[in-house]
Each structure stands twice: as structure tokens, then as C-alpha cells.
Amino acid sequence: MTTAVPAPAPVDVAAGRPVSAPERRPASRFSVGRTLKYAILLVSLVLVLIPVYVLIVTSFKGPGDATPARAWALPQLWTMDNWTAAWETLSPSLFRSVQMVVPASIISAFLGSMNGFVLSRWSFRGANIVFTLILFGMFIPYQAVMIPLLQLMLGLDVPSGIPSLILVHVIYGIPITTLIFRNYYESVPKELIEAARVDGAGMLRTYVSVVLPISIPSFVVVLIWQFTSAWNDFLFAVFFSSSQNGPVTLALNNLANGALLQNYGVSMSGALLASLPTLLVYIVLGKYFIGGLMSGSVKG
Amino acid sequence: MKTVKRWGPPLLLLTPSLILIAVFVYGLIAVNFQTSFTDSHTAPQATGVMPTVFVGLENYAALLGSEAFQHSLKNLLLYTAVFLVGTMVIGFVWAWVLERPAKGEGFFRSVFLFPMAVSFIASGVVWRWLLNSNEGESALGLNRLFQIVGLDFLQNPWWNNVTWGIAAIAIPAIWQLSGYVMALFLAGFRGIPDELREAGRIDGASEWQLYRHVIFPQLSPVALSALIIIGHMSLKAFDLIMSISKPANYQTKVPAVDMYVFKSSFDYANSAAVGAILLIIVALLIIPYLVYTSRKEGGR
Numbered sequence: 001m002t003t004a005v006p007a008p009a010p011v012d013v014a015a016g017r018p019v020s021a022p023e024r025r026p027a028s029r030f031s032v033g034r035t036l037k038y039a040i041l042l043v044s045l046v047l048v049l050i051p052v053y054v055l056i057v058t059s060f061k062g063p064g065d066a067t068p069a070r071a072w073a074l075p076q077l078w079t080m081d082n083w084t085a086a087w088e089t090l091s092p093s094l095f096r097s098v099q100m101v102v103p104a105s106i107i108s109a110f111l112g113s114m115n116g117f118v119l120s121r122w123s124f125r126g127a128n129i130v131f132t133l134i135l136f137g138m139f140i141p142y143q144a145v146m147i148p149l150l151q152l153m154l155g156l157d158v159p160s161g162i163p164s165l166i167l168v169h170v171i172y173g174i175p176i177t178t179l180i181f182r183n184y185y186e187s188v189p190k191e192l193i194e195a196a197r198v199d200g201a202g203m204l205r206t207y208v209s210v211v212l213p214i215s216i217p218s219f220v221v222v223l224i225w226q227f228t229s230a231w232n233d234f235l236f237a238v239f240f241s242s243s244q245n246g247p248v249t250l251a252l253n254n255l256a257n258g259a260l261l262q263n264y265g266v267s268m269s270g271a272l273l274a275s276l277p278t279l280l281v282y283i284v285l286g287k288y289f290i291g292g293l294m295s296g297s298v299k300g
Numbered sequence: 301m302k303t304v305k306r307w308g309p310p311l312l313l314l315t316p317s318l319i320l321i322a323v324f325v326y327g328l329i330a331v332n333f334q335t336s337f338t339d340s341h342t343a344p345q346a347t348g349v350m351p352t353v354f355v356g357l358e359n360y361a362a363l364l365g366s367e368a369f370q371h372s373l374k375n376l377l378l379y380t381a382v383f384l385v386g387t388m389v390i391g392f393v394w395a396w397v398l399e400r401p402a403k404g405e406g407f408f409r410s411v412f413l414f415p416m417a418v419s420f421i422a423s424g425v426v427w428r429w430l431l432n433s434n435e436g437e438s439a440l441g442l443n444r445l446f447q448i449v450g451l452d453f454l455q456n457p458w459w460n461n462v463t464w465g466i467a468a469i470a471i472p473a474i475w476q477l478s479g480y481v482m483a484l485f486l487a488g489f490r491g492i493p494d495e496l497r498e499a500g501r502i503d504g505a506s507e508w509q510l511y512r513h514v515i516f517p518q519l520s521p522v523a524l525s526a527l528i529i530i531g532h533m534s535l536k537a538f539d540l541i542m543s544i545s546k547p548a549n550y551q552t553k554v555p556a557v558d559m560y561v562f563k564s565s566f567d568y569a570n571s572a573a574v575g576a577i578l579l580i581i582v583a584l585l586i587i588p589y590l591v592y593t594s595r596k597e598g599g600r
Contacts, residue, residue, distance in 0.1 A: 037402065041397055044412065051426045055425075071440045071444045118313045134321055139586045141535060143555075144575040144579035146563070146575060147335055147575065148572075171321075175321070204313075231419070232418070232420070234420065234421050234538070238542070249419055249539075256425045257546070268425055272422075278418065282417035286410065
């Protein structure tokens with residue numbers, strides 16, 4: 001254990017309530033410290049939201065508003081043109097991204113769950129070494145396997161584009177999903193599984209009928225994690241697909257960098273479109289999202 | 301028969317992943333080293349039409365001796381330093397401010413964390429505009445904002461500066477990851493038992509002494525995790541640079557970008573060598589950390 005973070009269910013962290021800390025000071029009392037804290041918060045808020053302002057405002061600007069002098073001003077005329085143009089360019093790749101992340105996250109979640117269960121409940125000599133060896137796969141810079149990986153995929157005749165990307169996201173997702181599930185199963189009371197064993201259930205039976213049903217919170221965390229990282233991936237996308245058959249990150253980058261004349265309005269609408277799915281997940285399932293982030297930081 | 305029953309099911313669950321990790325992580329790393337020791341610098345060699353010759357460490361020597369690659373390494377160092385200091389300081393301050401229950405803290409936390417859900421490519425679109433290097437009349441983005449608020453002297457070419465340009469690319473990275481470091485520190489703060497603080501107060505410790513002797517030591521494992529995670533991300537920096545400047549841009553190139561550029565020109569040997577160098581840098585950082593954490597776990 002590295003940190004004191006309980007993974008993968010840090011609901012307390014997410015909900016933001018300290019476990020047992022009543023207000024120590026009267027809330028109404030004015031103090032320099034308090035004022036300073038709110039000043040820091042407000043300034044930070046403004047700074048963090050600057051790019052959001054730019055994205056939204058620029059995405060609704062028409063060509064007449066594109067002059068540098070009006071760079072920070074609100075649109076004179078709000079228009080949806082950029083959004084429709086961005087949608088037309090990006091929609092095929094958005095659908096491809098969906099086709100990629102759904103299988104990629106489901107398959108790697110199941111693999112992680114199986115590994116996590118075995119590694120947490122079945123101790124053999126060297127189990128810890130096996131676990132560390134798996135974990136190391138999470139830390140390698142993928143640049144160090146990319147050239148042989150390209151050749152291997154070519155040799156195996158895996159079609160470029162979404163099939164290749166599903167495969168690499170599943171494989172290189174194994175370490176993190178194993179980690180999250182192992183930590184979760186370590187926290188499951190041993191008695192639960194022992195009881196199943198006494199009832200005569202073998203390991204596979206125990207896994208399917210006892211372990212899987214109680215793993216749902218971890219599945220949510222892992223699925224969100226894999227969904228987000230596959231959706232946002234660019235490195236594998238640029239090596240294993242083209243803008244004709246690749247995910248939305250690649251198409252967006254081509255949209256933003258490809259045109260001779262910079263059309264910031266369209267690319268910013270595109271950036272917002274491409275970010276909507278992950279932002280939606282963050283807003284709706286925020287605590288699980290943070291759960292994934294936290295467990296990503298906890299080794300062992 | 302008994303052995304089969306004992307070893308069979310767990311092996312059945314674990315084997316697929318073990319094989320995949322063995323082949324796609326360790327196997328490919330080995331092949332990558334092998335490629336990096338050859339003279340495979342041309343397309344016919346990359347596709348196996350022409351033979352390659354073993355050249356030992358020649359590619360490494362040439363790379364490390366070349367001014368262009370040294371520039372990449374220097375950029376990587378500078379980027380990592382700015383990224384680390386920025387996220388650690390901002391993340392800690394936010395966590396420190398939000399640690400005590402305050403009005404609206406949940407809102408602030410969510411806002412500070414949301415950039416994490418967005419891909420580097422999407423945020424690159426808006427940061428490319430914000431960090432536009434035009435000044436004066438044609439200034440956009442932050443340079444224009446500086447003019448508006450009367451801080452004209454702050455205008456600068458951002459990423460277009462050969463020496464310091466890469467530090468500008470670290471700004472969006474800090475924008476995206478500070479919230480993550482905050483979340484880690486918040487979890488750390490909440491892991492400190494109230495009794496510890498109370499005991500310190502009763503002993504008459506000043507607020508500073510309390511931090512110095514009680515809180516900082518308790519937070520150091522979290523800080524270490526954050527350092528490792530951010531440092532590791534930083535070494536793999538690629539997406540943001542591809543999206544904000546151009547891959548061929550000398551000012552902002554880093555090893556990961558070189559790797560891609562070499563691959564694009566079918567110089568597989570140099571591409572593999574850059575990947576291997578990145579792997580070695582990451583391993584120097586990660587292996588002591590993994591050993592340290594698994595030791596700690598053994599002693600638990």
C-alpha cells in the first residue's frame with residue numbers, strides 16, 4: 001500500500017464529506033484565513049474556466065466575429081453553423097469511437113475481474129511477483145513496444161482501425177483493471193467466499209455466483225476508467241488508424257490542424273462534441289470516476 | 301487429479317491475461333530492443349524486403365550525440381519540471397483550502413477536477429488558440445487578453461520560443477492535472493486522524509509546527525504517489541504537443557514525438573531506440589517505486 005486511499009470505493013472522497021469532522025469553528029466568524037481561502041478559490045475558478053469560456057463562445061461565433069480584435073468578445077450573432085459543420089465532419093468518427101470503447105472496456109473489465117479475484121484469493125508462491133509483473137505493464141511507455149506491435153498486428157492480419165484499437169486497449173488495460181479489482185476483492189470479507197466453498201462450490205462456481213454479483217461497484221469504476229482512457233486516447237489511434245477509420249481524437253486533431261486556414265470556430269465546436277461523452281460520464285457518475293482515479297494511484 | 305482441481309480453475313482464469321502480458325509487454329519490449337540494435341532505417345527494411353544488420357549500440361550513440369535529440373531530452377526535462385511543480389503546488393493549495401468543510405466546496409472540487417475528463421487533443425484545440433504566438437495587432441488568445449487587462453508586457457511567443465517554448469505546453473497539462481493532484485491530497489488529508497491534530501494542539505504546537513511535524517509526514521506517501529504519476533505522464537508527453545504545435549516543430553519536440561517522426565519515415569531502428577530510451581528513463585523512476593511498495597506490502 002502506498003497511500004491511505006481506500007480503493008475503489010472512496011465515496012467519501014467523492015462526496016467530499018470527511019468521515020467524522022464536525023465544524024470546528026463557528027461558520028459565521030469572519031477571519032483573514034477564511035477570506036484568503038475564498039479569494040484563492042474564486043481566482044482559481046476564473047482561471048480554470050477561461051478555456052471553457054473561449055471554447056463555448058468561439059464555437060457560436062460566425063465568420064464576421066473571427067477578427068483578433070473581437071477574440072474575447074461575445075458573439076455579435078450567435079450561430080450554430082460551426083456546430084453543424086463540426087458534426088458533419090466528426091460524426092462518423094464519433095460512432096467509430098463508440099464502437100471501439102464499448103467492447104474494449106467490457107472485455108478488459110472481465111479480464112481484470114478474473115485476474116483480481118485469483119490474485120487476491122488464491123495465494124501461491126510468487127503471486128506477488130506475478131502481480132507486480134502485470135502491474136509494470138501499466139507503467140511502460142507504449143513507445144517502447146510500438147514498432148514491434150505495429151509489425152505484429154500486421155503479421156496477425158488484424159485490420160487497421162477499430163479492431164486493432166480494441167485489441168490494444170483490452171491488452172494494455174489489463175494491468176489497471178486487475179489492480180482495481182484485486183484491491184476491491186481484498187476488501188471483501190473472506191467469510192463470504194469461504195461460505196461458498198463450504199457449500200461445495202468450486203472456484204469457478206464461486207466466481208460466477210458469489211464474486212461477480214458483489215463486484216458491480218468495481219465494474220462501474222473500471223468501465224468508466226477504461227471508457228474514458230480509450231475515448232481520450234490519441235497515441236494508439238495515431239499509430240493504428242487513419243482519419244478514415246480512426247476514433248474521434250484523430251479526426252478532431254486533423255480537423256484542427258489540417259485546414260490551411262484556421263477555422264477556430266469549427267474546431268472548438270468539434271472539441272466540445274468530442275468531449276461530451278466523457279464530460280457527461282464525469283457529471284453523472286462523478287464519484288465513480290474519481291474512484292477510478294484514486295485506485296489508479298494505489299499500488300498493491 | 302487433486303492438483304488439477306487445485307491449480308486448474310485459477311490457471312484457467314489467469315492464463316489468458318498472463319499470456320497477453322507476457323507477449324505484448326515483455327515480448328515486444330525484447331523485440332523492440334532487438335530492432336533498436338539494427339540498421340533498419342528504410343522502408344524496405346521495415347517491411348522485411350531488405351535485410352537488416354546488427355549494429356550494436358550505434359543508434360543509441362548517434363542519437364545521444366546528436367544535437368536534435370539532446371534538445372528533445374532537455375525539453376523533456378524542462379516540461380517535466382514545470383508540469384510537476386505546477387500540479388503539485390496548485391493541487392496542494394486547492395486541497396489545503398478545500399480540506400475543511402466550506403460552503404460550496406463540492407462545486408469547486410468538481411470544477412477543478414473536470415479538465416481531467418477531457419482529452420489532451422480536445423483541450424489542445426483551445427490551448428492552441430490561447431497560446432497563439434502572435435503579438436500586437438494580430439494577437440489572439442492570452443496575448444490579446446494581456447492587452448485587454450493592460451499587462452501588455454506579458455505578451456510572449458509562448459511555445460514558439462526555442463528554449464522555453466516547451467514550458468508553455470506544460471501550462472495546459474497543469475490545467476488538466478492539478479485537479480487530480482488535489483483529489484489525491486484531499487484523500488491524504490482525510491486519512492489523517494483528527495486525534496493526531498488534536499494531540500498536537502494540546503501539546504501547544506503552532507499551526508505551522510502542526511503542519512511541519514504532523515500533517516506533512518502523513519501526506520508524504522500521497523505526495524510520492526502524485527509525483528510518480530505526474531512524472532510518469534510527463535515523460536510520455538505526446539498528445540498535447542501534437543495538438544498544439546506540430547510534430548515536426550523543433551521548439552517543442554520531445555522523445556515521444558521523435559519516436560513518431562522516425563516511425564513516419566520508416567526509420568524503425570531509431571524509432572525503437574527512442575522508445576527504449578524512454579522505457580529506461582521510466583524504469584529508473586518506476587522500478588524502485590514498485591519494489592518499495594511491494595516491500596511495504598510484504599511487511600504489512
